[in-house]
Amino acid sequence: MDEADTTFRIVLIKIQHSLSNEDRHQLNFIFGKDIPRVLQANGSLKNSLDALEALFDRLKISRDNYEYLVKALEAIQRHDCVQSLIDYAKFTREIIPPLPTEQQQQNQVATTIGSLISKSQVVASEILADLDDEDDGVCILKRPSIRFSSPEPDPMDFDMIDLKIFENPEYQWTDEDLNSLNVQKPPRSYQIEIIRDSIANGNTVVCLRTGSGKTFIASMLIKYYFIKKQKANPDSKFLAIFFVPRKAIRLQQAKAISEIGNLKVQLCEDDQTIDQLIETNQVIVATPQKFLNCLKKGTIDLSKVNLMIFDECHNTSGGNPYCEIMKFYLCPSKNLDPNDRPTVIGLTATVSAKDTVEKKESIEKNLVSLCSKLACKTISTVCNPNNIEEINQQIRRPTNDQFEFVLPVEYNPSFHEYLNMFKNLIEKIKSHLDSNDLLSEQEIGSSGFIGQLVLLQQTFEIKGDMNNIIICEYLLLLTKKYSALKDLPFDMVINYISQNIDEYYKGYQQSIPMNNVLYECCKAELNKILEKHEEHPTTNSKLDNLVQLLKRHVTGSAKGLILVKTTFYAKTIHDYLCKHPELKDIVKSTWLVGQNSSDHSLTIHDQEARLKQFREDQCNVLVATDIVQEGLDIPTCSYVIRYEFVSDEIGTIQSRGRARAQNSSYYLITEKDSNNHRREQNNKIREDNMEMAIKAWPTVDKGIFYRDVENKTKTLIVEWENALKTEIQQKLALRKIGKKTGFIRCRKCNRNLGALEWLRKRNTTYFINNPEFIDNNECRLRSEPERRLEILSMGKVICTCGSQLGGCQKFMDRQDLGLLCALKCDQIKFEIEGQTAYIEFKQWSKNDRFDVEELEEI
Numbered sequence: 001m002d003e004a005d006t007t008f009r010i011v012l013i014k015i016q017h018s019l020s021n022e023d024r025h026q027l028n029f030i031f032g033k034d035i036p037r038v039l040q041a042n043g044s045l046k047n048s049l050d051a052l053e054a055l056f057d058r059l060k061i062s063r064d065n066y067e068y069l070v071k072a073l074e075a076i077q078r079h080d081c082v083q084s085l086i087d088y089a090k091f092t093r094e095i096i097p098p099l100p101t102e103q104q105q106q107n108q109v110a111t112t113i114g115s116l117i118s119k120s121q122v123v124a125s126e127i128l129a130d131l132d133d134e135d136d137g138v139c140i141l142k143r144p145s146i147r148f149s150s151p152e153p154d155p156m157d158f159d160m161i162d163l164k165i166f167e168n169p170e171y172q173w174t175d176e177d178l179n180s181l182n183v184q185k186p187p188r189s190y191q192i193e194i195i196r197d198s199i200a201n202g203n204t205v206v207c208l209r210t211g212s213g214k215t216f217i218a219s220m221l222i223k224y225y226f227i228k229k230q231k232a233n234p235d236s237k238f239l240a241i242f243f244v245p246r247k248a249i250r251l252q253q254a255k256a257i258s259e260i261g262n263l264k265v266q267l268c269e270d271d272q273t274i275d276q277l278i279e280t281n282q283v284i285v286a287t288p289q290k291f292l293n294c295l296k297k298g299t300i301d302l303s304k305v306n307l308m309i310f311d312e313c314h315n316t317s318g319g320n321p322y323c324e325i326m327k328f329y330l331c332p333s334k335n336l337d338p339n340d341r342p343t344v345i346g347l348t349a350t351v352s353a354k355d356t357v358e359k360k361e362s363i364e365k366n367l368v369s370l371c372s373k374l375a376c377k378t379i380s381t382v383c384n385p386n387n388i389e390e391i392n393q394q395i396r397r398p399t400n401d402q403f404e405f406v407l408p409v410e411y412n413p414s415f416h417e418y419l420n421m422f423k424n425l426i427e428k429i430k431s432h433l434d435s436n437d438l439l440s441e442q443e444i445g446s447s448g449f450i451g452q453l454v455l456l457q458q459t460f461e462i463k464g465d466m467n468n469i470i471i472c473e474y475l476l477l478l479t480k481k482y483s484a485l486k487d488l489p490f491d492m493v494i495n496y497i498s499q500n501i502d503e504y505y506k507g508y509q510q511s512i513p514m515n516n517v518l519y520e521c522c523k524a525e526l527n528k529i530l531e532k533h534e535e536h537p538t539t540n541s542k543l544d545n546l547v548q549l550l551k552r553h554v555t556g557s558a559k560g561l562i563l564v565k566t567t568f569y570a571k572t573i574h575d576y577l578c579k580h581p582e583l584k585d586i587v588k589s590t591w592l593v594g595q596n597s598s599d600h601s602l603t604i605h606d607q608e609a610r611l612k613q614f615r616e617d618q619c620n621v622l623v624a625t626d627i628v629q630e631g632l633d634i635p636t637c638s639y640v641i642r643y644e645f646v647s648d649e650i651g652t653i654q655s656r657g658r659a660r661a662q663n664s665s666y667y668l669i670t671e672k673d674s675n676n677h678r679r680e681q682n683n684k685i686r687e688d689n690m691e692m693a694i695k696a697w698p699t700v701d702k703g704i705f706y707r708d709v710e711n712k713t714k715t716l717i718v719e720w721e722n723a724l725k726t727e728i729q730q731k732l733a734l735r736k737i738g739k740k741t742g743f744i745r746c747r748k749c750n751r752n753l754g755a756l757e758w759l760r761k762r763n764t765t766y767f768i769n770n771p772e773f774i775d776n777n778e779c780r781l782r783s784e785p786e787r788r789l790e791i792l793s794m795g796k797v798i799c800t801c802g803s804q805l806g807g808c809q810k811f812m813d814r815q816d817l818g819l820l821c822a823l824k825c826d827q828i829k830f831e832i833e834g835q836t837a838y839i840e841f842k843q844w845s846k847n848d849r850f851d852v853e854e855l856e857e858i
Contacts, residue, residue, distance in 0.1 A: 008063035009089045015073075015081045016048050023076055024048040030072045034060050057812055058790075059271060067149070098340055148267040150258035153282075154182065160792040174506045179695065180263040181227075187220060188394065190387035193422035195220050197250075198345060205313060205346035205371055205379045207694060210657025211395050211636075214347040216255060218242065218309050219260035222283060225307050226263060240307040241276060243322070245315045248594065248607055248627055249490040252312065254285040272595045275299040279710050288321035295328050296695040297763075302328055303340035304342045313346030314650060316373040317355035326373055326719045330713070349651045349657065352690055359648070363686070363693045368705070372712035378705070383698045398640070398659045399814045403678075409486075409671045415538035419485060425480050425525045429518060433471045434460075445482025453479070461829060462838045464750040467514045473748075474518045478503055481568065487644045488572050490538040491530060497527045497567070498567035507802020509778075542620070542644065545669050546573075547582060549641060553665065554586045554620060558638035561658050562623045564696070565645040567593040567600040574623045589665050590614060592624040594757060599741045626651060634658065646676040730848060740850035742832040744768075744823075747840060749801035753777070756830060759823070762811070762855040766844050769820030779808050814855075 016024065025043030028035060028051050035054040039047045055061045060068045067084060072079045091212075099567075165177045178186055187195065190208075194217050198204050208214050229238050242257060244250050247270075254267040266277050268286035275294050277284050294300040308325075316322045328334045329341060351367045352359070358369055372378060382388050427445055430436050435456060442449035446717045457472035477500050484493045505519040546562075553560055564570050574591035577583050588611045595601050602610070607627075611634065613619045626647060628634055640659040646652070646668065659666045670676040742756040758770045781795035794808040806823040825847075829840040832850065839849050 007618060007711070008066075008088065011054055011084060013049070016045060016052070018081065019043075019048070022138075023078060025078045027072055027685045030416075031055065031060075033814050034058060039677065063417065079785075081669055101108065106620075111196065131142045141436050145658075147783055148254045148265075150254075150263070150265040150283075153262045156182065156227070156230075156262050158227055158234065161227055161231070163228060163231070164225070165800050167197055168599055181223065183220070183223075184261070187216070188390060190382045190384070190391045191217050191220075193382060193384055193387050194380050195224070199224060201346040201376075201378050201380060203374065203376040205374060205376050207351055207379050207381045207594075208389070209395055210349045210654055211660050212349075212391060214349075215256045215311070216260075218311075218345065220451045221255045222257065222263065222307060222309070223260050225343065226282060229306060237304070238282050239305050240283045240309065241274070241291060242283060242285045242309045243291065243304055243325075245312045245322075246594070247287060247289070247604060249311075250285050250287070251270055251604070251608070255660065257285065260690070266598065273299070278304070288325055292324050293323045295325065302334075302336050302342065305342040307343045307345070310344070312348060312373060313374060314348045314350055314352065314370065316370060317358070323373055326375065327724065330375055330717055332717075333724055335722055341375075344376060346372050346376060347369070350653050350690060351379070352649050352686060353797075361471065367693060368708045368712050371709045372716055375713065377709050378702065379697065381694055381697055392647055396660050396662060396664065398656060398661055402666045402668050403677075405549065405669045405674050406677050407541070407545070410539075410541040412539040414533070414536045415490060415540070418490060418494075418533060418538060421525065421529050422478075422482075422485065425522065426475065426482075426591055429471060429474055429478070429521070433467075433475070434468050445479045449479060450476070458840070461620060461747050461750075461840065464745075464838065466512070466750055469748060469750075470512065470514045470518065473504060474501070474522065477504060478522070483549060484568065484572075486540075487542060488569065489543065489576050490540070491533045492572050492576065493532070494529055496572070498523065498530075501526075504802070507798075509800040509802075524620060527683070542669055543576070546643060547580060549667060549669075550577070550583060550587055550621065553639045554583075557617065558620065559614065559636070560621045560639045561634065561637045561655075562621065563627065563628070563640065563645050563655050564623065564625060564641045567597040569643070569645075570623050570625050572601045577621065577623070587621050588619045589621045589623060590619040592622055592627060594625065594627045596728045614757055626655075628658065636660045639667070641667045641669060643669050644676060646670070646679045646683065648679075649683040649690070652680065652683040653687055653690075659728070734848060734851050737849070738851050739853065740832050742830060742835075742850075745829050746801060746805065747800045747827055747829045747833055748803040749799060749803065751799060753799070753805070756832070756850070760779065760845075760851050760855050761852045765822050766825070766843065766852060767806075767809070767820045767822045769817045771818070772823060775820055777805060779819075781808060793804065801826075803827050 019027070022041040023043065024045070024047070028040045028043060028048065031040075031051055035051040039051045039054065041047070052061070055068070070082055092209075164171050165173060165181075173186065173192060178184075191213055194206055198206060198217070198221055206214055206217060208217075216848055222242075225240070226238045229236055239367075242253060250267050254265055257263070258265040263283050264281045265283040265285065266281040268274050268277060268284055268857065269291050273292050273294060274284055274286055277830055278300070295302065310316075310322055313322065316326075329336065329344070348370075351370060352363060358366055361369075367379065371379065382391055423444060430439060433439075433456070438452055438456065441451060441708055442452055453472055453475055455467060455474070459473060460468040472831075478497060481497055501519065501522050505515060508515055532763055538812045550560065562573060563661050564573060570591045570593050574589050574612070577587050577589045580587075590613050591603055592607060592610050593600055595603060610619075612623075614622050614634065622628070622634065626645075637658050638653055638661040642655060656666050668676070668680055670680075740756060744753045744759065745751060746753060753776070754768060754770060754773045758768045758773060760767060760769075777800070778798040779795060780798055786793040791809055791811055797805045797808055799805050805827050806821045806826065809820055810821055811817060811820075825841050825844045829838040830849070831838055841847050
């Protein structure tokens with residue numbers, strides 16, 4: 001328990017001592033089913049402290065969130081105790097903690113299972129949730145989430161508000177109107193045009209360039225629909241869901257919406273579900289997967305939602321959660337009455353498609369497809385010439401030629417010498433791999449090479465061929481960063497590869513000859529390269545160009561953004577800039593990446609801390625992945641540099657939109673005539689086509705467009721209904737197949753982990769709670785478990801070969817199960833009795849070979 005937890009508990013003890021037995025008895029009665037019934041019997045101090053412990057365990061209160069307790073104390077008229085909690089809040093540290101130093105991060109060492117259990121009576125939990133909160137699978141532990149809930153909204157006199165200010169295109173907004181709406185920031189003329197057009201259209205896609213205030217427009221629309229409903233029925237419940245595609249932008253959007261006033265806005269965090277928040281809030285900001293989970297479980301009725309807003313709505317491809325939600329909206333089999341459907345609004349800076357197949361079609365067809373997926377028959381964009389002029393003046397664009405630094409790349413002779421040494425090492429190891437001829441036609445380090453190598457590894461895993469599995473692992477460690485050698489400081493990449501090989505080798509708890517031989521071979525050659533590099537360093541003209549650009553632009557208060565393709569590039573370039581002798585006195589760099597990467601990752605807290613550094617001028621250069629391309633609010637930048645990173649035309653538009661300062665610059669650093677150069681040229685063509693399509697929108701025959709959208713929607717519904725039927729048939733087929741006898745094995749080392757009959761599931765969590773399984777594997781636990789809903793995440797379960805099999809956990813409401821492991825599907829394989837080949841799946845949801853016993857609830 002850390003100091004902050006101790007302080008909070010001391011405050012609670014003082015509060016309990018100040019209460020009478022009758023007060024405590026009333027409190028326990030209010031807590032109701034949230035505490036064990038036996039604790040409600042009397043108001044003794046012991047019972048009350050046990051009741052608080054139960055509230056901690058069930059996530060009703062924590063040191064960062066005690067609103068539940070405040071409401072209970074207010075209900076028994078103990079306002080002095082409420083004031084004690086308010087005083088505590090004043091003296092606690094800022095919600096975004098300072099970043100730990102690298103030494104502090106290194107000192108966070110995992111504890112053993114025995115020591116953790118002996119020190120505190122905590123229970124364990126599965127490791128949940130990927131980037132989009134999907135239930136299928138397991139991920140590493142993360143630090144607690146940042147909480148956000150807006151204050152109780154001020155009341156409004158709905159009878160005094162005339163909705164003509166929203167609905168009448170001829171009406172001119174006045175200061176009196178803004179006061180009646182309690183809106184502090186007056187909308188610009190082009191924003192008023194979009195607001196009114198959206199209201200007239202109903203379901204619509206709002207299309208405006210990056211930085212033009214789409215979230216503000218959405219907030220005004222939420223307020224309009226809220227006022228309209230309250231005017232019609234003052235006692236009715238209003239609910240709007242604002243979807244964001246990434247966790248990183250939830251807090252920013254929740255804060256922005258709350259600034260519109262008079263609405264109770266709640267951010268749905270990792271340890272919450274949307275259905276828990278509906279009764280006490282009017283706007284919920286969440287990732288779409290959170291909402292989809294509730295729809296699938298039947299805990300949310302779509303007809304009870306009044307408004308759904310899809311931020312960055314161009315993310316509607318394949319099985320994206322946006323599309324999955326719209327299946328519930330549009331498909332007849334979901335039994336949603338068309339009259340009960342919520343209003344749908346999409347927000348985007350681009351009308352291009354994410355889907356690779358749709359990208360081959362025209363922008364006009366992409367626009368039809370986007371509207372059809374969101375049940376919108378039209379788009380809302382700026383058409384008034386005066387408003388177009390206003391948006392051009394307000395939202396500036398870069399003025400320079402972005403291809404200034406697309407040049408032939410030059411390396412010195414040392415670079416080519418060391419690269420050949422590295423390639424020879426790869427070829428030497430590859431020669432020992434069975435079926436290595438399948439790799440011969442692929443260029444080392446290319447996606448084709450890596451893909452073929454992964455397929456070979458899977459083949460060897462199914463066969464249980466340990467030696468070839470290890471060879472594949474070493475080849476992957478060497479080749480996954482091969483292309484980075486041509487882009488990043490050569491010695492930094494080699495050092496990183498060498499460190500990964502050290503970690504892989506040490507992961508094995510027993511000596512394996514093949515592992516020993518390959519490790520010694522790799523280390524000898526990599527050390528030789530590093531020794532030669534120290535004497536004769538490599539040069540790379542792309543890095544030289546980056547340094548020259550920064551020296552040109554790092555002046556005064558100018559802020560710059562460097563966009564890169566991976567987390568490894570972000571951290572490496574940040575480190576390079578910090579160490580560079582020509583930049584160390586002028587560049588103050590930080591880096592920003594997402595939460596889920598095998599190389600480097602940052603928690604939401606860390607992301608907020610780095611953005612805060614950038615906003616408050618503690619840093620003047622931000623090196624980031626595409627996490628900042630889409631939606632994240634970063635300060636206006638004087639220049640944006642894309643370093644060997646080109647995605648699609650959507651990325652091009654969004655990244656350029658970050659350079660909004662006056663006379664800003666936008667650059668691409670890549671090799672002339674490279675794939676990235678050609679891709680960016682194609683992106684510019686697609687971007688020009690998009691701008692032409694938007695400009696032509698006022699003249700588009702709306703009747704023909706509506707008809708095209710309607711036809712596309714009908715086709716989509718047929719496809720979606722067929723997909724839903726297939727899903728149901730697969731579940732029925734699996735039940736018919738039934739349970740199987742066999743064994744669970746480690747995919748990497750082929751070790752027998754236990755009987756297949758030990759495997760059970762609860763919802764989408766697949767776990768083993770057999771003591772023999774726990775005893776036969778290493779449990780690496782963190783010092784502070786993470787509480788999430790009915791569980792506590794404690795750490796990882798590691799095989800003797802170093803493979804992470806899953807997470808240690810206990811269900812908080814089922815402590816009778818004891819310690820268990822939530823298994824990662826992609827780390828194990830199955831041996832079925834009577835079948836010669838092993839079976840493996842990428843996700844549990846892909847299992848079509850055997851049924852798994854569902855945990856019986858008490």
